[in-house]
Amino acid sequence: MIKKSKHWIVLLLLLTLLAGCGASAGQSTGGAGAPVEITFYYPIAVGGPLTSVIEKMAADFMAEYPDIKVNPVFTGSYAETMVTAQTAIQGKESPELAVLLSTELYTLLDMDAIIPLDDLIQQHGGEAYLNDFYPAFMENSQTGGSTWGIPFQRSTIVLYYNKEAFREAGLDPERPPQNWDELIEYAEKLTVKNTAGEVERWGLEIPTSGFPYWLFQGFALQNGKNLMSDDGKQVYFDTPGNVEALQLWIDLAHKYEVMPKDIIDWATVPGTFAEGKSAMMYHTTGNLTNVRNNANFEFGVAYMPAKQQFGSPTGGGNFYIFKDISPEKQAAAWQFIEWVTQPERAAQWSIDTGYVATRASSYETELMKTYVADFPQAAVARDQLEYAAAELSTHSNGEVYKAINDNLQAAIVGQLSPAEALKRAQQEAEAILAPFQ
Numbered sequence: 001m002i003k004k005s006k007h008w009i010v011l012l013l014l015l016t017l018l019a020g021c022g023a024s025a026g027q028s029t030g031g032a033g034a035p036v037e038i039t040f041y042y043p044i045a046v047g048g049p050l051t052s053v054i055e056k057m058a059a060d061f062m063a064e065y066p067d068i069k070v071n072p073v074f075t076g077s078y079a080e081t082m083v084t085a086q087t088a089i090q091g092k093e094s095p096e097l098a099v100l101l102s103t104e105l106y107t108l109l110d111m112d113a114i115i116p117l118d119d120l121i122q123q124h125g126g127e128a129y130l131n132d133f134y135p136a137f138m139e140n141s142q143t144g145g146s147t148w149g150i151p152f153q154r155s156t157i158v159l160y161y162n163k164e165a166f167r168e169a170g171l172d173p174e175r176p177p178q179n180w181d182e183l184i185e186y187a188e189k190l191t192v193k194n195t196a197g198e199v200e201r202w203g204l205e206i207p208t209s210g211f212p213y214w215l216f217q218g219f220a221l222q223n224g225k226n227l228m229s230d231d232g233k234q235v236y237f238d239t240p241g242n243v244e245a246l247q248l249w250i251d252l253a254h255k256y257e258v259m260p261k262d263i264i265d266w267a268t269v270p271g272t273f274a275e276g277k278s279a280m281m282y283h284t285t286g287n288l289t290n291v292r293n294n295a296n297f298e299f300g301v302a303y304m305p306a307k308q309q310f311g312s313p314t315g316g317g318n319f320y321i322f323k324d325i326s327p328e329k330q331a332a333a334w335q336f337i338e339w340v341t342q343p344e345r346a347a348q349w350s351i352d353t354g355y356v357a358t359r360a361s362s363y364e365t366e367l368m369k370t371y372v373a374d375f376p377q378a379a380v381a382r383d384q385l386e387y388a389a390a391e392l393s394t395h396s397n398g399e400v401y402k403a404i405n406d407n408l409q410a411a412i413v414g415q416l417s418p419a420e421a422l423k424r425a426q427q428e429a430e431a432i433l434a435p436f437q
Contacts, residue, residue: 035069036332041098043081043317044074053352061339068332078317082107089113094324097333099153099317102140103393106232109148110395114320116146120334132343132359134382136314139390143231149318150337151358152349155286156312156381156388157218159305163298165190165201165279176302177280180222180248183305187258190279202278203258206249210266212408213392213401214313215282218304219245221311221389227404232394233436235429237404238422245307246411246418254414263409270294284315285381288354292375301377303384310387316355347371356381394429395436403428 042054051074058070075081078101088094089111100108108114121129130138130147137151163173169189177183187203194200206215217227224241228234236242253261259278273281274294282304291299303310319340321333339345343361347368350357362368363382372379394400404425411421 035067036328037069037071038096038329038333038336040070040072040336041075041081041085041095041100042072043076043078043099050353053349057340057345057349061336064339065335068335070336085113086111089322089324092324094322096322096325096329097336098320098322100320101391102137102149102151102154102314102316102318103391103397105140105143105148105318105393106395107397108320109143113323114148115323115330116148117150117321117334118146120321120331121147124334124338132361134356134358134360134385136385136388136390137356137358140314140393141318149320150341152317152319152337152341153286153353153355154314154316154318154358155284155355156314156384157215157282157304158285158288158312158381158384159280159282159302160273160291161280161300161302162190162273162276162278162295163300165276165297169279173298173300176300177305179306184252184256184258187252187280188256191258201276202260202272204252204280204282205259205264205269205272205278206252206282207266207269208264208409208412211315212412213404214315216242216246216249216404216408217313217392218282218311219249219307221313221387222304222309223307226313226389227392228394230390232397233433235392235394235400235404235426235433237429238419238426241308242422243418246408246422250411250418253412263413273299286316286353286355288378288381289352290354292354292377299377301380303380303387310384312384312388313391314385314388315391350378354378356385394433396432399432400429403432 040058044050054072058072061070062068073095075084081098082100082104085095085098085100094113133151137154141147141149141151159176161176166173171186171189177186183204190201190203191199192201220227220242223245224239225236227236253259269281269283270287270291272278274291276297288301304312319337321330341359343359344365344367346357346359347362347365349355350362350368351371357363357368363372392401407416407421407425410416411418416424
């Protein structure tokens with residue numbers, strides 16, 4: 001554990017005082033003066049306009065805690081949000097709070113930018129609070145014996161499929177493909193061409209831009225083990241199982257011709273699926289509400305098909321509290337996190353967005369029970385967490401991502417074989433991680 005400093009003693013005294021005063025909804029956390037203001041960086045990165053959802057969340061919180069003012073700042077994609085945060089930190093103008101990718105943990109630690117949350121957690125339920133979060137989400141939230149991030153906007157990759165297209169192709173709409181062989185078989189039956197040989201509906205689309213490492217990681221987990229060590233210092237890109245996994249991804253386009261051969265854009269895949277131009281897609285469960293609102297056909301959601309086993313990386317963002325701010329503002333930021341992640345609110349967030357409610361108790365609320373009974377697709381990503389593992393996260397994360405993404409795309413467009421691409425990615429990543437050995 002990290003040794004407590006005078007800074008933490010002050011924070012603990014403040015939190016103890018708040019607890020002793022019975023701080024609750026509508027009570028003061030900032031004294032009799034002006035409200036404590038916290039800036040909250042939030043990434044708008046996926047389908048569906050979440051701005052209004054976040055703004056309402058902040059407004060509802062401030063109605064209960066009028067002595068804390070939350071200023072949401074919408075900062076673009078995850079990557080853009082991380083750059084904005086880094087710039088602010090370097091300029092000594094750090095935000096109090098941000099949702100950043102869970103995989104940025106080691107980068108944030110190397111920057112000495114965030115605080116451990118152990119003492120704050122202890123003030124709000126301790127292990128009982130932490131143990132309510134799904135273990136797969138905590139894998140990217142903890143290291144070195146401490147908790148550094150609180151899961152919020154979290155997801156897995158799932159298979160979406162068009163049940164009407166299944167019926168047309170003579171497939172059982174209640175039985176999605178269970179393994180790689182069936183994935184190929186189903187995708188071939190679902191691909192539709194016109195008399196000129198032009199594709200009118202693809203059997204499958206898997207994005208190859210945006211987050212190719214994330215999609216590849218799903219295949220890797222299904223065929224062996226995760227891509228990195230638990231301490232973020234080693235990667236395992238060029239294993240025989242991963243070469244086989246990448247070969248399958250390429251073969252789906254080039255050998256079986258069930259998806260486009262060109263780069264498939266992450267952002268356009270949900271729209272193509274909702275328009276009926278593809279019959280199956282791999283995408284984040286964070287697009288579940290978006291698909292539900294835009295597809296005019298019955299669709300299903302399923303686990304990613306297995307090879308040796310089922311498997312998906314987790315994904316999405318965690319809350320982080322930054323270091324170079326006052327204890328008073330850190331306490332206010334934590335109050336917002338604790339409020340937002342309460343079971344009922346986590347359930348409502350999942351319903352509004354499609355992300356997985358990160359706490360098990362959220363699925364015991366009447367709100368979520370009613371929602372899942374009406375829309376069972378919403379429980380699939382939650383259930384798949386049994387087979388999920390931490391998303392690729394290492395020191396010098398951005399450089400490692402570039403190494404694997406560039407080489408994956410080189411293989412996807414035919415410039416390198418799967419074995420060559422993954423060998424190069426491994427060599428480049430090992431050079432990047434050498435200082436941390």
